[in-house]
Each structure stands twice: as structure tokens, then as C-alpha cells.
Amino acid sequence: MAEKKIGEVILEVKNISLAFGGVKALTDISFDVREHEIRAIIGPNGAGKSSMLNCINGVYQPQQGAISLRGRSFERMNSRLRLRTMAEMGVARTFQNLALFKGMSVLDNIMTGRNLHMKRNLLWQALRWGPAEREENEQREKVERIIDFLEIQAFRKTPVGRLSYGLQKRVDLGRALAMEPQVLLLDEPMAGMNVEEKQDMCRFILDVNDEFGCTIVLIEHDMGVVMDISDRVVVLDYGKKIGDGTPAEVRRNDDVISAYLGTSH
Numbered sequence: 001m002a003e004k005k006i007g008e009v010i011l012e013v014k015n016i017s018l019a020f021g022g023v024k025a026l027t028d029i030s031f032d033v034r035e036h037e038i039r040a041i042i043g044p045n046g047a048g049k050s051s052m053l054n055c056i057n058g059v060y061q062p063q064q065g066a067i068s069l070r071g072r073s074f075e076r077m078n079s080r081l082r083l084r085t086m087a088e089m090g091v092a093r094t095f096q097n098l099a100l101f102k103g104m105s106v107l108d109n110i111m112t113g114r115n116l117h118m119k120r121n122l123l124w125q126a127l128r129w130g131p132a133e134r135e136e137n138e139q140r141e142k143v144e145r146i147i148d149f150l151e152i153q154a155f156r157k158t159p160v161g162r163l164s165y166g167l168q169k170r171v172d173l174g175r176a177l178a179m180e181p182q183v184l185l186l187d188e189p190m191a192g193m194n195v196e197e198k199q200d201m202c203r204f205i206l207d208v209n210d211e212f213g214c215t216i217v218l219i220e221h222d223m224g225v226v227m228d229i230s231d232r233v234v235v236l237d238y239g240k241k242i243g244d245g246t247p248a249e250v251r252r253n254d255d256v257i258s259a260y261l262g263t264s265h
């Protein structure tokens with residue numbers, strides 16, 4: 001296999017602190033993400049992983065620190081503008097508690113990820129006429145390619161609510177891919193899956209990274225599954241960074257070992 005090319009820093013997290021009332025969710029967290037790498041953020045329950053992802057994504061505004069994407073910082077923007085700018089700059093995410101439309105088909109759910117790329121307004125789309133029809137056909141072709149890539153052709157017309165949890169997670173990944181992201185944020189992509197489903201998801205994450213060229217930031221509390229696929233790993237515990245490095249470096253970090261031995265994971 002050709003050696004992977006890791007590029008320049010694309011995302012920078014600098015001295016982030018976030019508190020909810022008296023609860024310190026994150027304290028002075030800094031790390032960076034390089035183009036084309038798979039960067040995992042791991043840690044036991046309550047370590048601050050989701051809070052960190054929500055800061056990166058623009059959902060939460062940290063009280064201190066700054067996050068920049070390709071050198072652009074977001075702290076002066078209100079949350080709506082921040083979320084929109086992030087999406088326009090190619091950041092997409094999946095959700096731990098799936099945010100899919102259960103009654104809609106796999107195809108239509110993945111189509112929702114194309115909205116940002118649709119030029120015609122809703123009226124044109126509703127009429128499905130002329131340029132709007134052409135555009136919808138083009139968008140559908142892109143979605144069909146994602147469906148093929150994720151090997152879910154057999155379920156394209158199936159309402160998502162009828163699929164197994166593992167397949168629903170795959171559809172959620174498809175919806176995020178439909179946004180043509182440069183940076184893909186994955187929120188516990190393997191949570192609730194059996195061993196076989198986890199292996200499939202690992203393979204898809206590696207392929208997305210390789211074939212779509214996406215930079216991937218993923219959070220997970222199961223240390224084992226991410227170690228094999230990540231280029232570098234940040235470890236959080238009680239809102240603090242206790243480790244940062246390659247999987248091999250993190251594995252022999254004493255603080256990381258004791259944080260994990262001290263929990264049920």
C-alpha cells in the first residue's frame with residue numbers, strides 16, 4: 001500500500017476551556033489536526049469528548065481559547081453563522097444519537113446531505129421542472145455513488161427506521177459524505193455495534209480517508225477500536241488532556257493506562 005501523505009495543520013485547537021455552570025467540561029485543551037490524517041479523541045465516560053467535538057463543530061462556544069480551520073478563527077461569530085461557515089468550509093459530522101429521518105428512505109436521508117450544494121430554491125425543487133429536475137438528477141447520481149461505496153444498495157428504498165443500528169450508522173456516514181466534506185467529524189461511530197459491524201465501520205472510515213481524501217476527527221471511548229486506524233490520538237480525562245501522540249506512544253503513557261484501568265472500559 002502506498003504511504004499515506006499527511007499534510008499541513010488544517011484544524012487548530014488552542015487552550016480551549018468550557019464549563020457548564022460549575023462543571024468544567026474542558027480545561028485548557030490544545031492539539032492540532034493535519035490534512036488527511038485520522039485523528040482520534042478518546043477518553044472514559046464524561047472525559048469531555050462530545051463537548052470537544054461540539055466546540056470544533058461550532059455548537060458550543062468555549063469560554064476560553066480559540067479554534068481555527070485553515071487559519072480562520074470563529075470566536076467572534078454567533079452560533080448560527082459559525083455552524084453555517086463551518087459547513088461551507090467543508091466540515092461535516094455524524095451523530096452519536098442518530099439524527100436521521102426514520103420514516104424516510106436511505107436514499108432520501110442521504111439526499112438531505114446535498115442541500116448545501118443545491119442551487120435551485122425549494123419552489124423549483126418542488127416543481128421538479130427544467131433546471132431543477134436536471135440538478136436533482138445530478139445530485140441523485142452523487143448520492144447513488146455514495147450508496148454503492150457504502151454497500152447499502154439493497155436498502156436504498158428502505159425506510160431508515162427499519163434498518164439495524166449498524167446500517168443506520170452507515171447511512172448517517174453517507175449523509176455526512178454527501179456534504180462532500182474536507183473534514184469529517186465522527187461522533188462515536190462504533191458505539192452500540194457488534195464486532196463485525198465495528199470491523200465494517202473501521203474499513204469504511206479508512207476508505208473514506210483514502211478514497212475521498214477526507215481528514216477525519218473521531219471521538220470514541222473504546223480505546224481498542226481506534227488504535228488500529230488512527231494516525232494520532234488525543235486522550236482526555238476529566239476534561240484535561242492526558243496524552244497526545246501516535247497510538248504506540250499513547251499506549252505506553254502511564255496516565256492513559258491508569259485512566260483506563262480506573263474505569264470499566
Ligand SMILES: Nc1ncnc2c1ncn2[C@@H]1O[C@H](COP(=O)(O)OP(=O)(O)OP(=O)(O)O)[C@@H](O)[C@H]1O
Binds near residue numbers: 020025049
Ligand atoms: N449540556 C451540558 N450541561 C451540563 N453539563 C454537561 C453538558 N454536556 C456535558 N456536560 C458535562 O461535561 C462533562 C463532559 O461531558 P461530555 O459529554 O463532553 O463527555 P464524554 O467524554 O463525551 O462522555 P461520554 O463518553 O459518556 O459521551 C461531564 O461531566 C458532563 O456531565
